[in-house]
Amino acid sequence: MSKDEFLASARAFLENASASRAADEQARAEQQESDRVALFSGSSDAEIAAAVAYQRELYDAGYGWISGPVEDGGAGYPVAYEIAFAQLQRRYAIPSKAPLSVSLGMVAPTVAQFGSPTTKARWLTALHRADAVGCQLFSEPGAGSDLAAVSTRAVRDGDDWILNGQKVWTSGAQYSDVGIALTRTSDGPRHRNLTVFAVDMHAPGVEVRPLRQMTGGADFNEVFLTDVRVPDADRLGGVDRGWKVAMAMLMHERSAIGGSSSGGSGIFKMDDLASWLGAIGRADDPAVAQAFARVYCGVTAAKAMRARADANLKANGVPGPEMSLGKLALTANLTALSDLVRLALGPRILADTGEERTFAWSELVLGVPGMRIGGGTDEIHRNTIAERVLGLPKETVARAATDTAEKEA
Template sequence: MTVEELAAEAERYLAAHYPKAAGDERSKRFVWGEGDDEVRVFQEPDPETEADAMPAIRAWRRGLWEAGLGWITGPPEYGGRGLSGAHQWAFERVVRRYQVPGDSSLTISLGMIAPTILRHGSEEQKRHYLPKLYSGELISCQLFSEPGAGSDLASLSTRAVRGEDGDWRVSGQKVWTSGAHLSDIGEIICRTADGPRHRNLTAFLVDMRAPGVTVRPLRQMTGGAAFNEVFLDDVVVPDSARLGAEGEGWPVALTTLSNERNAMGHSSFGGAGILSTERLAELVRHTPGAAEDPVVRRAFGELQVQLRVARYAQQVAGARARAGDSPGPEAALHKIALSDNIARLGRFVAEVLGPKAAADTGEWGTYAWTSVILGAPGYRLGGGTDEVLKNVIAQRVLGLPRPN
């Protein structure tokens, strides 16, 4: 099938099920006062609101799957179409012309967990989980960080003990788990032996609805609660849910983290469009005097250059992915670029808006930016802290020696 044929197929499906987006795509731009539904530029998701939206998102994915558009690049033996990355890009270009629920709530499922299962899962796990993840039947989260093991993931303390029946019992606490309140399954890394380090960990796929699993939202200073703490109290996990060999959880974790950094580094991470230069240009035009201010104009130009450099790097990574390469340690560069650019964006917006970014005057497109400004520091932690990732780049990309 040619790229053009796939695009035409996608066009027919979307036209039959979803309305066209506005011709000028103003819903994706920074606009003011065009209806009651356009109240905030950004809104930190509320757990209840997200839960209410999930049926539409699941229906969106189920429809794509049934139409053969749910996993365009996936292996046919697991329900994919076996087509190229160019076909996927063509599909995404068509999707932008329609008002669809989108996949922003499925970034972890589709961008991190599913690729890990494809690489490390057993044949049975691949046939069971992959179609359900890509069709939206299952949603997954990543159970890695702990109160005492964030950047140093290998020091985690959540334990899995194997019983005489062959099943495992998992006990411990995970924290900063994005989307746990929405998830059906979670990829968890547990300590299954006392040593040696990095060889005493095992990965599992745990049922997030199983007895002994407790999910509690963590309220952020942005006002949202996208993260959670998860408690596991003697949770039974069958050995068939083990992902990879016993004691080989560290390579599984590295695969997931590489996929996470690659997904986070993408300019459209989370589906928010917050790095849109068009949106920022509209902000400058709307703010009195900003467009004529040479300091603002220079700052906008510098920010735009940084964003474009990051996008070009992503295009290189995309070309490698289409050639069949898995994300490597260089994916850390994309994630660091994202956190740097989010911080630059926050500073730029704060300078342009001034007091309007800190006090809710009711004016469209002002105070709503606070969720971005307040949330910017968190990007330096997600997917591995920037400091840890700089060490990864130094040692695994540049070949520099480890510090003594």
């Protein structure tokens, strides 16, 4: 099928799916009940159910994994088709896929890239059809930015591994079925002593505890692993070669996050922002106009960067270190948006007076600082860009030694 034929078919599907939802008065009424604007508000059961139902529609229609190999459950089209569909999909009223962002944007690509035939057969179709949901089990209380310092242990026991440890800040773990866990499997040199596993989140010994945020949401969780048994067939990559898998997963993560910097998220709809500023009587204020221009310019620049990243993805099939630019752009654009709404609203952002879309922005303002940490700190991304994109020299000899270890891992 040619690309034009593919897009024509996709357009017909999206128009039908969008029209069926537009006819649902109950859903529209529920959507209008709240004007909350938040980054980390926690996905409700209804939002999760809507995302899952829509993803199943997509998959059954052939759009759930467009560029995936046919033998693994994909549609077998070029990556360019996937990118084109993503751009087309943004024009339609569809449910938010935020509850599945980690599952589809990070877990599924990592399983596809490193999973054994057994793991792929068990999880790939299930993840892309949302029959299963995935999460990332990387960060720990003592190993966040320094990911190579994870202490969760995996010990070989015949054809299985026994996992013990604690993970933290795990998005969506409370409704996930599989978690990609980075573990320590030997006392060997740094970066050459780690192994990655696909862990059944319903297995005995897995405990999930939600973490409440200051915004009121509970997007994140602690996950405790106590004598969790994982088959060796569910190992991703080689033993003690997990650093390569972890880095690949982080590239997929940055690709998924970076897409929001260029307008993939509804909060960056510039026409809506302009109308809102007019509605609250702040559009004519020169300082507000300048703040709006900063957001507009940032989003426009991010779109150009995203297009370049998509071109690289089309050429190479996997995201590269330039995805760190997208993550930094998202942080910068969210900060600019936070500055804009605080300037435009003034004291009205501090207390709920019932006026529409005023106090509602407070959750976003409180959540923006968290984006400087989530998906890798800004400082880590700047180092990645400096060293791997711009080719600047390493900070120390020690970092050069670390790079050697990374290449060997």
